[in-house]
Amino acid sequence: MASDTTTSYTSLLIGGLMAFSLTGTVSVQCIVYYRLYPEESEKLKGLVASVWLLDLVHSAFIGASLYQYFIAWFGERSQIDVIPWSVAFTVVVTALQTFIAHCFFANKIYRSSQQNVYLTAPVVFLALLRLIAAATSTAEMIVDKHYSVFTRPYPGWIFTTGLSLSSAVDVLIAICLCYLLHKLKLQMGSSSTVMIKVVDTLTLYTLENGFLTGVATTASLICWLAMPHNLSFLGLHFVIEKLYANSILASLNTRKELRDMRPRISPWADRTLPVLSADDFSDPSPRDPLNLLNPLERYHSRSESPTKGSHIPVSPFKGSPSAL
Numbered sequence: 001m002a003s004d005t006t007t008s009y010t011s012l013l014i015g016g017l018m019a020f021s022l023t024g025t026v027s028v029q030c031i032v033y034y035r036l037y038p039e040e041s042e043k044l045k046g047l048v049a050s051v052w053l054l055d056l057v058h059s060a061f062i063g064a065s066l067y068q069y070f071i072a073w074f075g076e077r078s079q080i081d082v083i084p085w086s087v088a089f090t091v092v093v094t095a096l097q098t099f100i101a102h103c104f105f106a107n108k109i110y111r112s113s114q115q116n117v118y119l120t121a122p123v124v125f126l127a128l129l130r131l132i133a134a135a136t137s138t139a140e141m142i143v144d145k146h147y148s149v150f151t152r153p154y155p156g157w158i159f160t161t162g163l164s165l166s167s168a169v170d171v172l173i174a175i176c177l178c179y180l181l182h183k184l185k186l187q188m189g190s191s192s193t194v195m196i197k198v199v200d201t202l203t204l205y206t207l208e209n210g211f212l213t214g215v216a217t218t219a220s221l222i223c224w225l226a227m228p229h230n231l232s233f234l235g236l237h238f239v240i241e242k243l244y245a246n247s248i249l250a251s252l253n254t255r256k257e258l259r260d261m262r263p264r265i266s267p268w269a270d271r272t273l274p275v276l277s278a279d280d281f282s283d284p285s286p287r288d289p290l291n292l293l294n295p296l297e298r299y300h301s302r303s304e305s306p307t308k309g310s311h312i313p314v315s316p317f318k319g320s321p322s323a324l
Contacts, residue, residue, distance in 0.1 A: 008080050008231035009069070015235025016066045022242030023059045026052065029249035036256050048249065051100060055245045058093045061086045062238055080231070081146050087234065088141035091159075094241040095134030098166055101213075101244040102127035104251075105173045112180045119176055126169045133162035151228040163221040166240075167214050174210030178203055198258055205254060209247040216240050 030052045034045070064086035073079035102123060110120040140155035150156065181203045188196055216239055224233035 004230040005077050005080050007227075011230065011232040011235030012066065012069055012238075013235075015238040016062050019062050019238040019242055020059060022239060022246065023055055026055045026242060026245045026249065029246060029253060032253055033249060036253060044252070047100075047104070048252070051097065051245050051248055054093060054097050054100075055242065058090060058097070058241045061090045061093060065090065081148050083141045083145055083147060083150065085142060088138045090238065090241075091141065092135050092138040094237065094244075095131050095162065097241045097244045098134075099127050099131045101248050102130075102169050102173065104248050105177070109173065109176045109180070112177070123169060123172055123176070126165050126172070130162050130165035130169065133158050133165060137162055147231070156228075160221065160224065163217055163224065167217045167221065170210045170214040170217065174206055174214075177206045181206070201258065205251070209251065213240070213243045213247055216243050 030048055033040075033048050037044075065084050068084045068086065069080070073082075106120050106123040106127070109123060110116070113119045137155065137159045140158065141150055144150045144155070150159075181199050185196055185199045188199070216236060220233045220236035220240060223236060227233070
């Protein structure tokens with residue numbers, strides 16, 4: 001029991017410190033977003049503000065929880081079995097942030113697949129079930145008040161279901177987006193090495209986002225099932241919300257990098273090549289702010305339209321082409 005208590009305190013401390021560090025990353029990402037995209041739509045700015053606010057609220061609940069365990073109950077090792085109200089609320093806030101992230105990426109799937117409901121609906125449905133499971137877990141934590149009660153078969157299976165659904169949705173989103181990107185790559189063939197490079201980069205970002213959130217959620221689930229008598233699972237759970245917040249913000253902030261890739265890869269790149277998203281590569285005022293990629297539709301429409309003028313603009317200085 002002494003070993004479990006020490007492990008619990010250690011997990012809470014390390015998880016809390018990691019969570020606060022990632023909160024700093026979320027804040028930096030939000031600031032970067034507002035500086036990179038000052039003319040973005042109010043809808044998308046509101047989304048970023050909501051993500052930022054939820055993350056700060058989550059950090060406040062973590063801070064209140066650590067204060068309770070390490071200061072208010074200092075020296076009272078038996079209190080490690082008590083569930084503070086602040087811990088219970090970290091669960092539902094994590095679920096809200098997770099739901100926003102899942103819907104954000106589901107929107108990408110919907111628009112990239114030419115509004116394929118059959119591809120998008122399972123993602124949204126499972127994400128909603130995950131939110132319901134987490135809200136129920138929070139209610140049970142408040143009622144039960146002790147981990148020794150909460151880890152019983154009921155309501156323990158509800159918490160297990162929530163984490164399992166979260167991991168499943170991460171995998172499903174990654175598979176769908178990678179499939180759509182691969183489909184776009186096949187349609188491009190070998191005619192556009194620059195855009196193929198962009199698609200490969202997007203695929204890598206998709207896998208990295210899904211990998212980080214999926215690994216953290218799965219690790220918390222494993223600790224919950226394998227070590228129910230200590231709070232290792234909770235230390236990992238503190239971090240999950242931060243990773244989902246960062247995944248949304250990283251997806252938004254990398255648009256400028258993707259937009260700049262063509263000149264960086266080839267200074268003579270064809271400016272008329274089809275783009276993955278209007279708000280990623282073209283007009284400063286995005287037509288579809290929540291759409292990071294809508295590849296197939298835009299590829300067809302852009303590729304079928306005739307190109308006006310030369311692909312290499314003529315420099316005002318005679319005899320030399322201008323660098324793009």
